[in-house]
Amino acid sequence: xxxxxxxxxxxxxxxxxxxxxxxxxxxxxxxxxxxxxxxxxxxxxxxxxxxxxxxxxxxxxxxxxxxxxxxxxxxxxxxxxxxxxxxxxxxxxxxxxxxxxxxxxxxxxxxxxxxxxxxxxxxxxxxxxxxxxxxxxxxxxxxxxxxxxxxxxxxxxxxxxxxxxxxxxxxxxxxxxxxxxxxxxxxxxxxxxxxxxxxxxxxxxxxxxxxxxxxxxxxxxxxxxxxxxxxx
Amino acid sequence: xxxxxxxxxxxxxxxxxxxxxxxxxxxxxxxxxxxxxxxxxxxxxxxxxxxxxxxxxxxxxxxxxxxxxxxxxxxxxxxxxxxxxxxxxxxxxxxxxxxxxxxxxxxxxxxxxxxxxxxxxxxxxxxxxxxxxxxxxxxxxxxxxxxxxxxxxxxxxxxxxxxxxxxxxxxxxxxxxxxxxxxxxxxxxxxxxxxxxxxxxxxxxxxxxxxxxxxxxxxxxxxxxxxxxxxxxxxxxxxxxxxxxxxxxxxxxxxxxxxxxxxxxxxxxxxxxxxxxxxxxxxxxxxxxxxxxxxxxxxxxxxxxxxxxxxxxxxxxxxxxxxxxxxxxxxxxxxxxxxxxxxxxxxxxxxxxxxxxxxxxxxxxxxxxxxx
Numbered sequence: 001x002x003x004x005x006x007x008x009x010x011x012x013x014x015x016x017x018x019x020x021x022x023x024x025x026x027x028x029x030x031x032x033x034x035x036x037x038x039x040x041x042x043x044x045x046x047x048x049x050x051x052x053x054x055x056x057x058x059x060x061x062x063x064x065x066x067x068x069x070x071x072x073x074x075x076x077x078x079x080x081x082x083x084x085x086x087x088x089x090x091x092x093x094x095x096x097x098x099x100x101x102x103x104x105x106x107x108x109x110x111x112x113x114x115x116x117x118x119x120x121x122x123x124x125x126x127x128x129x130x131x132x133x134x135x136x137x138x139x140x141x142x143x144x145x146x147x148x149x150x151x152x153x154x155x156x157x158x159x160x161x162x163x164x165x166x167x168x169x170x171x172x173x174x175x176x177x178x179x180x181x182x183x184x185x186x187x188x189x190x191x192x193x194x195x196x197x198x199x200x201x202x203x204x205x206x207x208x209x210x211x212x213x214x215x216x217x218x219x220x221x222x223x224x225x226x227x228x229x230x231x232x
Numbered sequence: 233x234x235x236x237x238x239x240x241x242x243x244x245x246x247x248x249x250x251x252x253x254x255x256x257x258x259x260x261x262x263x264x265x266x267x268x269x270x271x272x273x274x275x276x277x278x279x280x281x282x283x284x285x286x287x288x289x290x291x292x293x294x295x296x297x298x299x300x301x302x303x304x305x306x307x308x309x310x311x312x313x314x315x316x317x318x319x320x321x322x323x324x325x326x327x328x329x330x331x332x333x334x335x336x337x338x339x340x341x342x343x344x345x346x347x348x349x350x351x352x353x354x355x356x357x358x359x360x361x362x363x364x365x366x367x368x369x370x371x372x373x374x375x376x377x378x379x380x381x382x383x384x385x386x387x388x389x390x391x392x393x394x395x396x397x398x399x400x401x402x403x404x405x406x407x408x409x410x411x412x413x414x415x416x417x418x419x420x421x422x423x424x425x426x427x428x429x430x431x432x433x434x435x436x437x438x439x440x441x442x443x444x445x446x447x448x449x450x451x452x453x454x455x456x457x458x459x460x461x462x463x464x465x466x467x468x469x470x471x472x473x474x475x476x477x478x479x480x481x482x483x484x485x486x487x488x489x490x491x492x493x494x495x496x497x498x499x500x501x502x503x504x505x506x507x508x509x510x511x512x513x514x515x516x517x518x519x520x521x522x523x524x525x526x527x528x529x530x531x532x533x534x535x536x537x538x539x540x541x542x543x544x545x546x547x548x549x550x551x552x553x554x555x556x557x558x559x560x561x562x563x564x565x566x567x568x569x570x571x572x573x574x575x576x577x578x579x580x581x582x583x584x585x586x587x588x589x590x591x592x593x594x595x596x597x598x599x600x601x602x603x604x
Contacts, residue, residue: 127321127323129319129321129323130323132282132287132317132319133317133319133323135287135312136285136287136312136315136316136317136393137316137335137336137339137383137387138312138313138316138336138339138340138387139339140309140339143339147325147335150325151325151326
């Protein structure tokens with residue numbers, strides 16, 4: 001029990017004194033996962049909108065693939081992205097392995113199917129006649145897509161939350177393509193794994209606490225947005 | 233009323249999954265008229281309406297709006313800004329009533345100040361003046377459909393398509409809304425197409441009637457024309473000509489016909505107006521509105537047909553009651569609540585049913601003899 005209490009006390013100290021290393025790790029986590037979520041939102045909607053609005057052969061297969069993609073294990077993504085970015089790999093010339101860019105890329109691969117899958121379900125749950133109604137009100141096609149997304153804004157926010165939650169907490173891909181390099185690619189999850197391995201439970205506790213608080217605040221913010229638009 | 237043809241469809245066909253679901257050789261919509269499409273579910277009313285509205289590209293055929301053919305996707309898009317459509321489901325946006333009514337204007341880039349004045353005007357005309365800031369989520373079914381109608385009328389559409397707009401409403405909300413819609417359509421002179429499976433609704437709102445069956449228009453004409461002179465038994469049943477009996481012409485004299493109903497229809501004799509060959513088999517149709525009920529034979533009446541019978545069933549039908557009778561054959565009559573009470577109409581009550589010779593509609597068709 002002492003171990004836990006001592007760890008928590010030390011963790012609070014690190015947090016309250018705004019330890020520069022902890023701060024840097026936290027900000028990088030936010031930056032990497034935030035950017036990865038934004039990219040995934042663009043990709044996710046780019047896939048979900050045409051799939052939802054059009055009928056084409058193989059549509060069911062695409063949806064099944066997307067739903068499978070929602071459960072992609074981060075280590076598998078890490079492995080593939082590493083191989084792609086490896087010096088002799090097909091994308092080796094980019095020379096971005098072991099950089100935050102590689103981590104953003106890997107996290108975007110993880111979050112895109114999550115956001116695409118939930119967005120697709122959200123769009124498919126809109127009333128079936130809504131598209132025709134919007135067109136009958138004189139909307140152009142881009143206007144129609146915008147209005148449909150606006151109607152589905154609540155579940156779309158849920159998609160963003162799920163995407164961000166998935167990448168901020170993953171460790172496998174980040175450690176493989178980022179390398180957990182101090183001051184360069186070290187993020188909250190990779191640092192926690194390392195500190196725990198070294199027996200530095202106090203630091204690990206501090207980092208985990210930040211991770212929890214961060215995940216909680218981002219979701220609280222989005223939930224607040226969601227509930228506010230519900231009440232209106 | 234102007235008689236210019238606004239919308240013209242020729243040889244309009246829609247195929248779905250290899251099957252033909254719509255085949256309309258010709259349909260003209262004239263400026264200022266309200267055309268009702270009637271038919272059972274699956275008759276193709278909605279498909280025809282979507283095709284006419286440019287929302288469903290037909291597999292074949294031609295659509296012209298104000299003499300310009302709608303051929304390309306661009307043509308149809310431009311047309312969509314000059315018409316609008318209200319569906320059975322109000323399909324409101326998750327926003328306030330005012331924002332919903334304004335949505336079509338906003339899509340057209342109408343400035344906010346101009347928009348607000350028009351939104352308020354139409355909200356008031358549809359009885360939504362106090363609900364402008366209410367979320368569309370918290371509206372009753374009737375209020376929601378009124379919002380959808382305001383959202384449509386505020387666009388001043390050159391053609392308004394109404395796809396079963398009242399089917400999802402309870403009787404009370406429906407009555408008020410049909411009245412209001414009738415006033416607005418007449419007041420604005422809006423050209424409209426409305427689909428319904430309710431003949432009373434069609435009678436109250438439309439000038440012309442097209443009865444559909446299996447993707448085809450089986451009869452199209454003026455409202456009274458189709459209601460009183462259906463061309464075949466399907467249309468007759470659908471437009472509310474509830475009594476339809478098989479008979480044979482026994483005599484024809486100066487436009488006055490004597491018909492003998494078949495034995496299974498009681499074998500009674502009916503007098504009608506019209507021309508027919510003695511011996512010809514016909515269907516004898518009588519609308520329930522044209523049947524009068526009394527407790528004793530009225531010697532002073534001009535009704536040529538009077539049959540003693542007994543009430544078998546009384547069914548409430550909105551503002552009136554439908555009374556089914558057994559006069560040796562089936563006969564239906566509409567009566568008001570007052571008559572129902574005064575005559576003490578209830579199952580078993582003996583009454584005299586009468587109708588004029590001019591109220592009898594004859595359907596003459598090849599092959600009637602061989603049919604049931």
